[in-house]
Structures are given as structure tokens and as C-alpha cells.
Amino acid sequence: MPDLHQLIVVANRLPVRNVSDRDGQRWVSSPGGLVSALAPVMTSRPNASWVGWSGAAGRAPDPFVHDDISLYPVELSRADVQLHYEGFSNGTLWPLYHDAIAEPEYHRTWWDAYVKVNRRFADAVLEIAEPDATVWVHDYQLQLVPGMLREALPDLRIGFFLHTPWPARELFLRLPWREQIVRGLLGSSLIGFQTEVMAHNFRHVVPRLVDGSEITDDIVTVAGRPTVCKRHPIGIDVERFSAAATEPATSTAVEALRGKLHQPRTVLLGVDRLDYTKGIAQRLRAYGELLDEDRLSAEDTVLIQIAEPSRTNVNGYADIRSEVEQVVGEINGNYGTMIRPAVHYLHRSHDFDELIALYRLADVMLVTPFRDGMNLVAKEYVATRFDDTGVLVLSEFAGAVHELEQSVQVNPYDTDGLKEAIEHAVLMRPDEQSARMSAMRQTVAASTAHTWASSFLAELEAE
Ligand code: F6P
Secondary structure, eight states: OOEEEEEEEEEEEOSSSEEEEETTEEEEESSSSSHHHHHHHHHHHHTTTEEOOOOSSSSOOEEEEEEEEEEEEEOOOOHHHHIIIIIIIIIIIIHHHHHTSSSOOHHHHHHHHHHHHHHHHHHHHHHEEEEEEEEEEEEEGGGTTHHHHHHTTTTTTTEEEEOOOOHHHHHHHOTTTTTHHHHTTTTSEEEEEHHHHHHHHHHHHHHSSSSSEEEETTTTEETTTTEEEEOOOOOOOHHHHHHHHHHHOOOOOHHHHHHHHOOOEEEEEEEESSOOOHHHHHHHHHHHHHTTTSOTTTEEEEEEEEEEOTTSSSSTHHHHHHHHHHHHHHHHHHHOOOSSOOOOEEEEOHHHHHHHHHHHHEEEEOOOOOBBBBOHHHHHHTTTTSSSEEEEETTTTTTGGGTTTTTTOOOTOOOOHHHHHHHHHHHOOOOHHHHHHHHHHHHHHHHHHHHHHHHHHHHHHHH
């Protein structure tokens, strides 16, 4: 008989990853916003647990405890990964929820696998849940789980948080399985969205799909059962980022990097997963045109682009890699020298310390996605700018723009606008940089990962 739990987090991925090195195989905490946001809240509760996938296809490991959290791996076969993760989650929902930047594909076999895998996650929760447990389900891969749980154990406190955008009404209505998704989500009593527009879009699509539903303020009621659907924007572990930024080792690393880059006057930085939603090629083209027009010079400016490999088996991701690498090649062919490329492109992930040094090195941070639920990189950059230097160029279509109002805001589809924003950022006077950055730092510090997680759970448990 497995242990029963009072708090259960359910997410597609477990908060750990398996590494094998000279010391053998072991689990280490995954980097990433969700894990660092939830870890303090979970470890402060007795007997907290997490249900998720290990990231490897095939037999799931037995349940185990890591950093005081009980982990329950869910098994996904190779076919489940292809049809549920790469297929319906990242070939249908991901592009649809990101304004159909890439064409969503609709396949009934993908949908069937989505239902089957959501059922498996729900069953894993039901095996370990106290009858009145709090269950917090995360993200677009698991939108049917709240409904499945509500049907089986009506007294559970079920919350759901969508990390991605929720799309505009006409886009969502394209989805052949739209009613099932909405009904699945409405199994929750609290649904959190990154922005008010996304929460509004969700609330107002419900009456079109569910007969007899009513909306009052931010509450949707179906058959007498209310679901609060509201903005609940995610934050970052501000303390961790700002403390690391002031470490002496960080300044040493930054100085070393500046030296290796031949002391450029301006460093521009992009840090993204290599995803077609991030607008990486567009941003690079804008930079290239600024060099073409002599509005920037490669002699004293350099752009560093980190592109973390991601979802390499999903349609569209290989194409975006080729496109980005072609633009990088063109710019470096035109403006690089033997010792000094105009763009440093790094197709790999970076560890926390390297990232902090890069954030501290960057005079201008370019966060220009076509669409993004929040974008935590924008907040991380701000948290490391303890001296109020640096400029954040931020897309109008990233959720973060609703909080970081003092950024230089840009429409990433508008190449001329993007060029003007980059130029404006590079030339910005220190007093203006400081006024903007200090305001943004206060905003980021006031709404952290910890306040996000604890206030969501407090609201869910107050029902
Ligand atoms: O933004 C949505 C999200 O699922 C994040 O939670 C996650 O860090 C990122 O995308 C990467 O996703 P994947 O699990 O597909 O590698």
C-alpha cells in the first residue's frame, strides 16, 4: 500500500533528472523555474509529493525521495512520448497556444494518446492522495487531469496553473477537442494564468462550449460548481539570483569574459530555448541590419546568443535551428574577424554560475519572443542588475511585459522597430538605465517564486 499524501504536485516532468558520470547514476535537482518556485513551499509541508515523468521513455523508476519530496515517476513508452509529448502537447497545443506561429497539427491518434497519458497521471495521483488532499496540476500537457480527479474524488482541492499563454478565442476554437480540454480544466477550483488577458480569454470561451455555464467576475460556474480563473503570474527565486550576482567569483568571471571578448563597449545577450516562439532569427537579422547600416559597429559591439537545445524530435525545431545558424553565419561572414566574431552563438545549455556571469556581462538583454507565457529570463536578468545598470529590450507579446513596464518594449514582428529598440538600448544614458532598472528590480522583488507558490496554495486551500 503506497503512502498517502496531503499535497501533490503534478507536472509533466519530475523536479529531478538522471545523470550518469564517473560516480555512477544519480538524481540531481533540475534547473528551472517550477522546481525552484515550489521546492521551498513543498519542503515546508510534511509528506509533500510530486507526480511526473522522468524524461526517459520506458520502464519508470520506483518511487523515491529526493530533497524531502516523495517522487512518483509516471511511465511513458516510446510511443507515448511520440504521440503525447512530441505529438499532441508540442505539435498541437504548443503552437496553437503560441498564436499558431507554427502550424498546429491535428491528429486523432495524438489526441487518443493525450487522453490515455492524462489518465495515467490522474491514476498515479489517485493512488497516493488523501481524500481531501491539495493537488496542484501544471501546464498544457495535463489539462484533462483536473476533470479526471474531480470525477473520482470530488473532495480534492484541485488547482491548475498554465505556464504557457492561453490563446485568443478564435484560435482556441480551432481545436477539435476544445470542449474536452475546457471541461478537463474546469475540474479545478482555481486556475491560474500568467496575465489577465489570458484569464479573460479562457473565461469567455467557456460559455461557447459548455451549456449552462455562467461568468461572474473571475468565477466560472458550471452545474453549481465554481472555478476561479484569474491572473497569478509566476516569479523567480530573486534571492538566489541577486545573491549570486554580487559574489566576488561572479565579478572575476565577468572580467575574464570581457577580456576574452576583447573589451567590447557593448555586449548584447539573448538566452532562449531554441524554439520558434522565441524570435531568435528575427532578432539576429535586426542586429545584422544595424551593422549593415553602420548604426552599430562590430568593432565595439558583440552579441551573445545562447540557444539551449530543445524538443529536437518535434516538427519545426530542426528548421528553426538551421535558420538561426544561417543568419549567424551570414553576420559573422560579413562582420567577424579571425579573432572576433560579431555573434557568439552557443547551442547548448549553461549552468547557473555561467548564466549569472552572462547576465552581469550584458549591457543589453534581448528578450524578443513572438509569444511567451511569462519569460523568466527577463526577470532573472533584472534580478542580477543590483547596480541598476543594463537595459532590457522586451517583447510586447511576453507575459513579463505586463509587469516590467520600464523595459524597452518592442513588437518582434517589426524589424525596423526592433532595430530602433536595440539602438535606443545601446545608446541609453546611465541615468535613464538606472531609473528603469531600479523600478523593474522592485517589481521583480515584490512578486517572487515563493510568493507565487504560497499565495496560489493559500487561495486554493481557503476554498
Ligand atoms: O514553458 C513551458 C515549458 O513546459 C516549461 O515549463 C519548461 O521549462 C519548458 O517548456 C521546456 O519544456 P520541455 O519539458 O518540453 O523540455
